[in-house]
Amino acid sequence: MSSGDPALKESVDSNTADRKASAAAGPVWSGGPLAVLLWTGGLLLLLLSIAVAVTIGPARISVPDVWSAVASHLGFGASELSPIRDGIIWNLRMPRTLLAAVCGAGLAVCGTVMQSLLRNPLADPFVLGVSSGASTGAVVVVVLGVGGGAVSLSAGAFVGAICSFALVLLLSHTLGSTTDRVVLSGVAAMQLFSALTSFVVMTSADAEQTRGVLFWLLGSLSGVGWSEVVLCTAVLAVCLVVCLAHARTLDAFAFGQDAAAALGVNVARTRIVLLCTTALLTAALVSSAGAIGFVGLVLPHAARALTGSGHRRLLPVTALAGAIFLVWVDTLARTVLDPQEVPVGVVTALIGVPAFVAVLYRTRSTP
Amino acid sequence: MSLTENGGLRAERVGREAGGRLILDGVDITPPPGATVGLLGPNGSGKSTLLRILAGLLAPDTGTVTLDGDPLAALGRRTVARRIAVVDQHAVTQVDLSVLDVVRLGRIPHRRAWSAPDRADEEAVTDALRRTGLTDRAAQSWHTLSGGERQRVQIARALAQQPRELLLDEPTNHLDIQHQLELLALVAELPLTSVIALHDLNLAAMFCDRITVMKAGRVIAGGTPAEVITEELIEDVYGVRAVVTPDGPDGRPSVRFLPRR
Numbered sequence: 001m002s003s004g005d006p007a008l009k010e011s012v013d014s015n016t017a018d019r020k021a022s023a024a025a026g027p028v029w030s031g032g033p034l035a036v037l038l039w040t041g042g043l044l045l046l047l048l049s050i051a052v053a054v055t056i057g058p059a060r061i062s063v064p065d066v067w068s069a070v071a072s073h074l075g076f077g078a079s080e081l082s083p084i085r086d087g088i089i090w091n092l093r094m095p096r097t098l099l100a101a102v103c104g105a106g107l108a109v110c111g112t113v114m115q116s117l118l119r120n121p122l123a124d125p126f127v128l129g130v131s132s133g134a135s136t137g138a139v140v141v142v143v144l145g146v147g148g149g150a151v152s153l154s155a156g157a158f159v160g161a162i163c164s165f166a167l168v169l170l171l172s173h174t175l176g177s178t179t180d181r182v183v184l185s186g187v188a189a190m191q192l193f194s195a196l197t198s199f200v201v202m203t204s205a206d207a208e209q210t211r212g213v214l215f216w217l218l219g220s221l222s223g224v225g226w227s228e229v230v231l232c233t234a235v236l237a238v239c240l241v242v243c244l245a246h247a248r249t250l251d252a253f254a255f256g257q258d259a260a261a262a263l264g265v266n267v268a269r270t271r272i273v274l275l276c277t278t279a280l281l282t283a284a285l286v287s288s289a290g291a292i293g294f295v296g297l298v299l300p301h302a303a304r305a306l307t308g309s310g311h312r313r314l315l316p317v318t319a320l321a322g323a324i325f326l327v328w329v330d331t332l333a334r335t336v337l338d339p340q341e342v343p344v345g346v347v348t349a350l351i352g353v354p355a356f357v358a359v360l361y362r363t364r365s366t367p
Numbered sequence: 368m369s370l371t372e373n374g375g376l377r378a379e380r381v382g383r384e385a386g387g388r389l390i391l392d393g394v395d396i397t398p399p400p401g402a403t404v405g406l407l408g409p410n411g412s413g414k415s416t417l418l419r420i421l422a423g424l425l426a427p428d429t430g431t432v433t434l435d436g437d438p439l440a441a442l443g444r445r446t447v448a449r450r451i452a453v454v455d456q457h458a459v460t461q462v463d464l465s466v467l468d469v470v471r472l473g474r475i476p477h478r479r480a481w482s483a484p485d486r487a488d489e490e491a492v493t494d495a496l497r498r499t500g501l502t503d504r505a506a507q508s509w510h511t512l513s514g515g516e517r518q519r520v521q522i523a524r525a526l527a528q529q530p531r532e533l534l535l536d537e538p539t540n541h542l543d544i545q546h547q548l549e550l551l552a553l554v555a556e557l558p559l560t561s562v563i564a565l566h567d568l569n570l571a572a573m574f575c576d577r578i579t580v581m582k583a584g585r586v587i588a589g590g591t592p593a594e595v596i597t598e599e600l601i602e603d604v605y606g607v608r609a610v611v612t613p614d615g616p617d618g619r620p621s622v623r624f625l626p627r628r
Binding site: 116119121244245246247248249251252254255256258259261262263264265266304308309310 | 419422424443444445446447448449451452453455458459460461462463464465468469472473475476478480481528
């Protein structure tokens, strides 16, 4: 195929116009300086946010204290901090802040993938019933005492989340696997498991249990330890790699499944891989920190406004934005009504609802 | 262009059933390489289904589709997408994309995971924009384009795939007459094998080298526009009276419809 073919349509000033297009386009497509700036700047901002967030709270702690505690625990020199201060930093605030970052990043990435894959700007990580299943699993363990104390709330939540997701997959497969059917299956599972949760709480829980379950359902990072951090970080890392490997594939879904297939995408395989990956990550996060809402819905839209819709750039930036956002929201949640703690899900919702309205407002005129 | 006997895209005795109804019934079609083939027939005659099967998006229940002699089903989806590009009648997205973003989608079958776009990708995209006259519109948002411009962008995206076969399903359906003419002239000039499902007989006669006519899932006529588009055929296929005269460009048939008796 030769571009010099006289039969081909030529624009008169193709030369100058070509140069203009490639100059405008080059960096945007292939990463480029803006992406590097966003990526390194975001990473630095995240590290700084974590360091500063750890200092905030009833016990007075400075950023150098944080560095010294972290350095001593990682084996670089001895800490001069008292054991109590060291404990506050290393055993209480550090794991909590890190898990906030991991949850924020994970939920934002899952939300982005769901929105692109299901072609629905209102999709979030919980749209396929994962959080509702987790809550049912949690109340079955906590309220009904299934497992006789050997099974933790987190383990129950994880099993519930996976059961719910499996039901959604089975339903959507049976109902015809179109995007709409997947979303509707998710809605059905969500309703079913919410009803089950309410039923168990209404019939069996005492006031103390109800309050505890409600607090967990709204999403809370209180009392998390290093084991959750390590587990969730590992799952996040694996999922990030899988999602980034599918970045181009996700771009292909812009005009729907058929268009993606015509661009060489194996739609069925891509969908099952990405749905399972994001469900696994969401289940791990919900089991550790409850159903923190709105991060996975709103942050992807905010990140898209920064980077455009190409997933190669969008996914890393979404992850960083989600991490930074949740670190600060959790800091707010644990300090604003000190000594009482507000569930972080309540704060994300309070911030998220206006942001959500803004998203809807911005997209109101697009068909 | 030298051709083997099996060169290009070929469907043999292709059948497809849906809901107990035969949508395609033993269809044979072999678009001559480089030709623009018009696919005519009433609604529900199986044009879209045939195009989807030719693109490998739908598997036939019976019969085979081959590309240079290889069964389409045995080739990977990516391999097929590097040879065959598809343009639908109406592309819809909620994603905020620029013209350039859409055209770049055409490079997806050529790129591996993790790899950044290379020179060949950039050149294919630039070339596709130039050939469709969209170079100056590269930065414009998809959502601000008219229907005709959107179809033009979809053709640019298809060209960025660097296909040898282009399948278009009623690409002019939502366009005004000026944009219909522009779009078909653009497609007809491309040095690709194109199969276009069309409703407008005059446009088909004007721009297509070959015409294939379908009725109730079967191919009932095939040949040059002058051979195929006749008063008898229009009466038979569409149940409509018409006068066909050789008044089109280069003596091609021109169709004027008559009111019902």
